[in-house]
Amino acid sequence: MADVTMERPVIQTADGVPLKTKLRVTTRNNRLKAFGLVIPLLAFVLIAFIFPIGSMLLRSVDNSLLPSLLPRTAAALQEWDGQGIPDEATFAIFAEEMVAARKARTIGRVATRVNFERSGMRSTFTKSARRLAKVEAGPWKEALIKIDKKWGEQGTWTTLKVLSEPLTLTHYLAALDLKYDDDLSIVSEAEDRQIYVPLFLRTLWVSLGITVLCLLLGYPIAFLMATLPVRISNLLMILVLLPFWTSLLVRTTSWIVMLQTEGVLNDIMVALGLISDESRVQMIYNMTGTVVAMTHILLPFMVLPLYSVMKTISPSYVRAARSLGATPATAFFRVYFPNTIPGIGAGSLLVFILSIGYYITPALVGGRTGQLISNLIAFHMQKSLNWGLAGALGALLLGGVLALYILYNRIVGVDNMKLG
Amino acid sequence: MANSIEAYVSFREVQKSYDGETLVVKNLNLDIEKGEFITMLGPSGSGKTTCLMMLAGFEPATHGEIYLDGNPINNVPPHKRDIGMVFQNYALFPHMTVAENLAFPLQVRKAPKEETTQRVNRALDMVQLGGFGGRRPGQLSGGQQQRVAVARALVFDPKLVLMDEPLGALDKNLREQMQYEIKHIHENLEVTVVYVTHDQSEALTMSNRIAVFDDGVIQQLAAPDVLYEKPDNAFVASFIGENNRLFGQVRGVNGSGCTVELEGGGEVQALAVNIDGQGTETTLSLRPERVVINPTNGSVPNVFDARVEELIYLGDHVRTRVNLCGHDDFIVKVPNAAGHAHLKPGEQVKVGWMAEDCRALDASVRT
Ligand SMILES: Nc1ncnc2c1ncn2[C@@H]1O[C@H](COP(=O)(O)OP(=O)(O)O)[C@@H](O)[C@H]1O
Numbered sequence A: 001m002a003d004v005t006m007e008r009p010v011i012q013t014a015d016g017v018p019l020k021t022k023l024r025v026t027t028r029n030n031r032l033k034a035f036g037l038v039i040p041l042l043a044f045v046l047i048a049f050i051f052p053i054g055s056m057l058l059r060s061v062d063n064s065l066l067p068s069l070l071p072r073t074a075a076a077l078q079e080w081d082g083q084g085i086p087d088e089a090t091f092a093i094f095a096e097e098m099v100a101a102r103k104a105r106t107i108g109r110v111a112t113r114v115n116f117e118r119s120g121m122r123s124t125f126t127k128s129a130r131r132l133a134k135v136e137a138g139p140w141k142e143a144l145i146k147i148d149k150k151w152g153e154q155g156t157w158t159t160l161k162v163l164s165e166p167l168t169l170t171h172y173l174a175a176l177d178l179k180y181d182d183d184l185s186i187v188s189e190a191e192d193r194q195i196y197v198p199l200f201l202r203t204l205w206v207s208l209g210i211t212v213l214c215l216l217l218g219y220p221i222a223f224l225m226a227t228l229p230v231r232i233s234n235l236l237m238i239l240v241l242l243p244f245w246t247s248l249l250v251r252t253t254s255w256i257v258m259l260q261t262e263g264v265l266n267d268i269m270v271a272l273g274l275i276s277d278e279s280r281v282q283m284i285y286n287m288t289g290t291v292v293a294m295t296h297i298l299l300p301f302m303v304l305p306l307y308s309v310m311k312t313i314s315p316s317y318v319r320a321a322r323s324l325g326a327t328p329a330t331a332f333f334r335v336y337f338p339n340t341i342p343g344i345g346a347g348s349l350l351v352f353i354l355s356i357g358y359y360i361t362p363a364l365v366g367g368r369t370g371q372l373i374s375n376l377i378a379f380h381m382q383k384s385l386n387w388g389l390a391g392a393l394g395a396l397l398l399g400g401v402l403a404l405y406i407l408y409n410r411i412v413g414v415d416n417m418k419l420g
Numbered sequence B: 001m002a003n004s005i006e007a008y009v010s011f012r013e014v015q016k017s018y019d020g021e022t023l024v025v026k027n028l029n030l031d032i033e034k035g036e037f038i039t040m041l042g043p044s045g046s047g048k049t050t051c052l053m054m055l056a057g058f059e060p061a062t063h064g065e066i067y068l069d070g071n072p073i074n075n076v077p078p079h080k081r082d083i084g085m086v087f088q089n090y091a092l093f094p095h096m097t098v099a100e101n102l103a104f105p106l107q108v109r110k111a112p113k114e115e116t117t118q119r120v121n122r123a124l125d126m127v128q129l130g131g132f133g134g135r136r137p138g139q140l141s142g143g144q145q146q147r148v149a150v151a152r153a154l155v156f157d158p159k160l161v162l163m164d165e166p167l168g169a170l171d172k173n174l175r176e177q178m179q180y181e182i183k184h185i186h187e188n189l190e191v192t193v194v195y196v197t198h199d200q201s202e203a204l205t206m207s208n209r210i211a212v213f214d215d216g217v218i219q220q221l222a223a224p225d226v227l228y229e230k231p232d233n234a235f236v237a238s239f240i241g242e243n244n245r246l247f248g249q250v251r252g253v254n255g256s257g258c259t260v261e262l263e264g265g266g267e268v269q270a271l272a273v274n275i276d277g278q279g280t281e282t283t284l285s286l287r288p289e290r291v292v293i294n295p296t297n298g299s300v301p302n303v304f305d306a307r308v309e310e311l312i313y314l315g316d317h318v319r320t321r322v323n324l325c326g327h328d329d330f331i332v333k334v335p336n337a338a339g340h341a342h343l344k345p346g347e348q349v350k351v352g353w354m355a356e357d358c359r360a361l362d363a364s365v366r367t
């Protein structure tokens, strides 16, 4: 009898279908509907976000050019121990594949790739391929060294060995101002050739500076918007949102009009006699221009989260603090300010992340000294066509932002963040 | 000033306007004694909160002067007034624990650490929240938050405590319990409390005196029993407790009494309280429990014919609605005493009342 009482009777709906089945059917329909609604977004995110980022990450470690164009050389170099220079057999294979590559017109691509790692190698490659075509028989080692002394250097061959692996860290090393030296240990670039790390650091500091500026400028505005009567606060809101409604390009160029040496601000200062006509201040096409224009553009991203948090802070908190004996300053710092921290966190994170990857404004008004890391990424994408390096720089940027986000989550908690 | 201020808190000819067009508070004169529990009672929008805000220093008075302990405080900023305040939504600081909330007023006064801890603990014990110091306000129930708010307003021994509808957000049972607790705290600590509510039973339960507000004017300032039994005007009579209103014209005045002719016909002997003399309009106010059904002959001067319309059984009494002289909302409370008459709807009865229970007041605006 005991096992009978243990069994729960199957509950059925009025038409005799078991309740569980019925529940599954009805909830499945809802789930399908919900899924149908998010399909467009899912597809968009996949195509516009996941796929490009995945391809960027792949490119940053991809090294398949040499193994695919000079496959036997690559195989031989993978065997080589990296001491001295390779043996005659490897030279022979290399010479043969060079000639073949020249015929197939792929030698230029190989030369470009090697040149990224070791400058000056492009001409060595094209020259050697051209001359090798006329050499009939070995020994190939001597022939090649005769064509160019570089073939007798260990460094040339270690570079080629590094490029023979299908996956590589060279782009990441380059992005961190590091490189393989002649015997394949990792060393940092010469002081005067370090560009990326200083640029990363500069980007970091500039973004921090812009974030702080936005906070200092945005906090009072958000406070006013949250406390003034609706009529006035709506007007302020329109003023804050105005930058969103004008084209980025127009806004940036209007800063050029304002800040250039013959611009409005300088003219006013000269007219007021603050500065002489000869010593007009350079405020654009340098870091000042970048910081000013970007602060302006990113300000709404600080103001809106702050406003939405401040809006929820009841004025009775400050009143309570005052009635309990706190001066206006104490009431602000001990009661009002701590309650705005979620807004400060959200706004700062937003502005910081946006500015760390900002491209267009530094490109337009940054001049030479106001460039940020994204401008260099763009340079490698469009000019030097070193997509691997661009990918590595982008991945480092992405990693840095993610790390910051995780740090923020640890300290403040993302759940506490209010974006709007 | 020549006239010295004797009351602990004194409003002198205080007026307040927010927009420069309408007066929210019109010529307020109010004296509050030390240790008193005084309640501002009135419908929503009658200017109670505004008065409290002026007293606390968050709104400037447009005209007039407010004195605290003999000193004018119009130009004293809120944090120097030493007035504790309990807000309707409690206004507990959400980022601080309960203990930190209570310590706040002591810390800003730079009290020594040890004394602060002691006083915080004592205040928590006072509101029976001994073990709750480490919690955040968000982790407390509404009633507990309310207690913390009261404790915080008292922990720094303020001269005066203001409470603006502090129990408005609580359910009925909790509200009644908190009324007694606040009342006991007031009695034990002997602080002066100015309390604001729109709930008349709350006001009647708790206060030493009640100031009935309407339209920015104090209609009557009196002890709860006086307010209920001897209302000065038609507004107070109808705002406090249940009240039968009859409208009529004064026919004659003789000493403290008067004769009033009702609109629907018939003459009533009433107490002349607030009438302008013979021939003027008046509102008669009569408490339902002072009306007698089928009075013995000659025992009361006012006897009228009435028809029973509706009976509602309420246990200790039966609320009886009768039609009297064309008023079909005349309420009589018939006590559920031994041998009382069993009435039926539609029955014809006589109702009567004493002249002193029927107060002839000002001609009110009819609603
Ligand atoms: N800050 C304010 N600005 C403008 N008008 C106000 C303000 N506060 C209250 N009022 C107006 O003053 C009147 C009285 O309000 P209040 O003192 O809050 O009344 P109560 O507390 O008795 O409900 C209301 O008509 C209200 O609309």
Ligand SMILES: [Mg+2]
Pocket: B045, B048, B049, B050
């Ligand atoms: Mg109010």
